[in-house]
Amino acid sequence: MNFSLQLLSGLAVGCIYSLVAVGFSMVYRAMGLVNFAQGDLMMIGAFIGYSIIVNLPGLPFWLVVPLAAAITACLGYAVAQSALWPAMQRGASQTYLVLLTLGIGIILSNGARLVWGANPLVYPIPLTHETLRIWDYPVPAVYPFIALTMVALIAGLNVLFTRTWIGLSLRAAADDAQTASVMGVNHRLASAISFALAAGIGAAAGVLYAPITFVSADMGMIGIKAFAAAVLGSLGSIPGSVIGGFVIGIGETLGGQLVSSEYQDSLAFLLMIGILLIKPTGLMGRKG
Amino acid sequence: MSTIAKEAHTASHQSTSGVSRHRRDWAAFAVIVGILWCLPLSLGGFYLYLGLAVAIYAISALGLQIMVGLAGQLSLGHAAFMGIGAYTSVLLQKNAGVPFPAALAAAALAAAAAGLLMAQLIRLSGVYFKIATFGFGVVVHQILSNWTALTGGSAGVRAIPAIGVLGFQIETRTGLFVCEALTLTLLYALLIRLSHGKIGRAFRALGQNEAAARSVGIAVARYRMMVITLGCAIAGIAGAYLPHLMRFLSPESFTWYESLTCLIMITLGGLGSLPGAIIGAAILIVAPEYLRDFAQYKMFAFGILLVASMILLPRGIAGAGMSLSRGKRMHAQ
Amino acid sequence: MILTRASLAATVLLSFASSAMAKDFPVGFFGPLSGPAAAYGSESLSGAQFALEEINAGYLGADKIKLIPADDTASPGVAAQAVQRMIDVDDVVAVVGGSTSAGTAAAIEVTKEAKVPQLSPLAVDSALTQARNPWFARIAQSSTAWAERTAEWLKNNKGARSAYLLARNDNFGVPLAEAFERKAKEIGLELKGRIAYEPSSREFKPTLASVASANPDYLVLWGYYTEAGLMAKQMAEMQIKLPFYVGSAIGIDQFRDIAGPAAEGTYGLLYYLAGSIETDAGKHFVQKWNERYHRAPTQYEGMGYDAMYVLAGAMKRAAASGGVTKQKIRDEIFSTREFQGATGPITILPNGDAERPLPMAELVGGKVKLDTLLH
């Protein structure tokens, strides 16, 4: 009983890590960029979700998620167009780009603290504290939302990447920017759209995570663990990111009990370093 | 008219490289070291305290600068190595009665060894290295907090002994400052010398294009190890001074935020510039003291400062200063 | 011309003379005003400022206190630097602070060196008063006292036979857990287990599962309100029903928000609970605060208020017995006996710790209800 409950919450947290990790991977593929602001975009999404709930009481939760995601995606689009693209066009080094995204992350998290305050916020909706009973198991009411969103987003991304012209050009741009530009794809637009999509997915993860815990400006630190998830599942691989998220989510939940809760924070990174030592390109890496 | 323009042209070119670049670096050295020695000592009091803090973070930033700015090895766990240096030095002085100079050397060695371990253990390149350095920082912080028997755990270490050099006990702030400023001056000079020769060029080549560096015979893996070890050793030296300033040592001084602050210092000052690292450290330590009323905006302002300086001054304050002085010289001609 | 110069000189002299009669004493305040721990610093600061308005309206005669606040972001390095600056630049006669144990631990080394009296409203780590700094005192209960009262109350008032201990792994949680464990052994309260968790943890289900399988009478937590809230919530999700002691978290709104209905029935020993102090000073404070803010003061606001008053009281006595010097202020702080504060009568012990009544409370119907006032 307890074991399956823990497994379930490991899966739920794993879903959150997965979604943020997918965002990391998308941006990495489309722009060759390690986006350290991804976790902070998730945090902003969660805060925007809070403002939506407070200002539009009665709006069903399944509408709050896409709405917050859309608003955050717009923010992501603006960030990509105004700050990241000029630097990339100048051919700035990886170091420079990583520092730039770190800076954007600092602005987002401390800006959020100024806008929404330093105290943690809790979504004032019943969902936050409700528990469902599924086959006699108590399940927090938000878990079905997480599972549904996860499935919908992964399916949606799959359709987007394989069936639509946007996805095809994004993939082309991601695989070979030069070829893509010959083929007439606007790399700048493709990059910005990828970044915006990643921000939106991150925001969805933030809104879904909020009812499990609370929203606070330092929530972006979850993003760093999600980054470990993306890396251990092979950065740039969408299925790899999903698997990586589950590995870290479940690993933390079960590992925290097996090892020692004092070192729970290190666990994600030790898992990552361990897996990379065995398989240097991650679980789903193509080259061995 | 045309000859003047031509002269101006060659002058501007000469200032960008070769012997005159060396001269320029030493001129910057003279100015910065001059300010370092004169300002805090003559103003005294709290300015001396600020000078102590600036000197420590300037040393640490220099170490990070050669790693990140020069050789392109982005480390997100720099504070961890300061922590290793701080604990090594304090525990040796306190528990084994080791004199400060030896403890300082041990701090540098311990941090260098940890850096080497990180670089060896995580023999990863690019993206993987970056996230691994972050993870390393987290792990070190957790060890410092949890290995209570050795480090005193999260309660920290107090009653830090005074620095003893050759039998003298340095108990005044001035004395401590002289030690720190000497260390900083010496390290800065050595790093300038290093940056001018073969090794410095190899570091820069490694940071700017790894494949090209390899193509001219630079043993990339070896130089990467070298620069990481060196950068971490310098962080260890900075760390060894920190508890003597604060008279207290706690793992909370070596968190991710401290690592981030060091990164902001070198970026704001100018990636790849040694004087930039020192200027950046001075700004990030001193500025908040004069903006105390806006304390809650501090990190927000740092973020804005970081992004704005990267977009507007890609070469940082040091780079902007250099091109400004070059422009002036052209006008003067 | 000469005349005007002379009159100018006279004015200057006069202003000097008047300032010699009525002095502005600079007093420093530090605590986290930004960052995740901001609530502790900013609430105790607003309590201190509230007290200051009353004090500057004649409590010290013509003298006034000028409060110089600084943000330490709960970081030891920043705290040390901020306090150093107050002493060096602002020449403060005393320092009120800090609000977290880590920041305070760094600051006491500075005040010790500079020989400036320091009075902390909130820091509880018992190591602070064992650091042999004769200049440091606090009105907050030491972690030892806090944990011991709790253990005794569990055993004697609640008839508990066993407890399980969870502690935030930092110098707030660990000393409390250690003191609790010692006392529990002494009075024969069985400890079924003790787990320290990382301050950034948000997933406690594995830990709570271990707790549940040990089946203690009480679960005792020494941690921050965010963790307390999440634990209560996750226990409810896992359908673990255990009496839960959460320390001072019970008095914090965000704890109740995060835990939701699961907060009901939790216990906590607070720094201070508005309405629990029946003295004149206690009633006066709550009434005045209500008039101004239309709500009851929080525990940290109460502590900030009293810290300011204990210091002002010491300064008043110092002024009466010769002069307000740092040494004198220090001596008078340490001779504080039964000072009638808003949070109860306060006595400062020779080692700098305080004796003060502590309210044990229970959350009933969403309201914090006094269970017992522990003396």
Next chain:
Amino acid sequence: MKSSQTILTLRGVTRRFGGLVAVNKLSIEVKEASIHGLIGPNGAGKSTAFDLISGLTSADAGEIIFRGEIVTHRAPESRVAAGICRTFQTPKLFDEMSVLDVVATGRHLHNALGLWGSMFSIARKRAEEARTISAAREFLTTVGLGAKADAPVADLSYGERRLVEIARALATEPKLLLLDEVTSGLNPVETASVGELLRELVRLGLTIMLVEHDMKFVMGLCDDITVMNYGSVIAQGSPGEIVQNPDVVAAYLGSPRDGQRSRRSLRADAPACP
């Protein structure tokens, strides 16, 4: 040419990427002080061959012998020390250095001072640095860019970047110079002067290997040519023999029917479309 001693031998060198065989049993002999061209359509494995010779990738099978020594699995830096140096398809310089500094990096292996030496031995360091700088200036002058020594790399034109890259490679004092598409992006005048330069270098005893798409340039310059297609050698010989080789005409220049298309790809190096 007067010397016909072999300086580089490739024997059955193979390199696979996953299922793809990028280079298949490649065997080449390069004569000392000659210019050897390596040509073939896109994806023929020419650049991989250069990577194998310079050590940027390692061979799965076969042997690479340079001046009598087996270097198949040596690290790139040790091959530079042995005398192999290369340039890249798109010039890879150090974008934040001055031109002179870029060329000075080529002197890396000719300098002896290590970490401690660079910091502590003042006189030796000064002498070494002076030698390095004057040597770098000399090599810059060789490629005709002496006047640009102090310019930042960022200010250079594309053609100048190529020349700086060559100067940097020359500064390592190689015995064998590998030039990857040295004329692409150059105008006819620049191409001609590069041709002149290469001839002069060979006259001084250097051996050069070229990967090239400009057929006129290759045919006019090379002593020997190896033609690759799909990772394998399809022809080897003098320019005269290559032009008349029917396999080359069929595979590389394309059959007369679709000659138009292939000829274009041969010159302009259009991107490989899937």
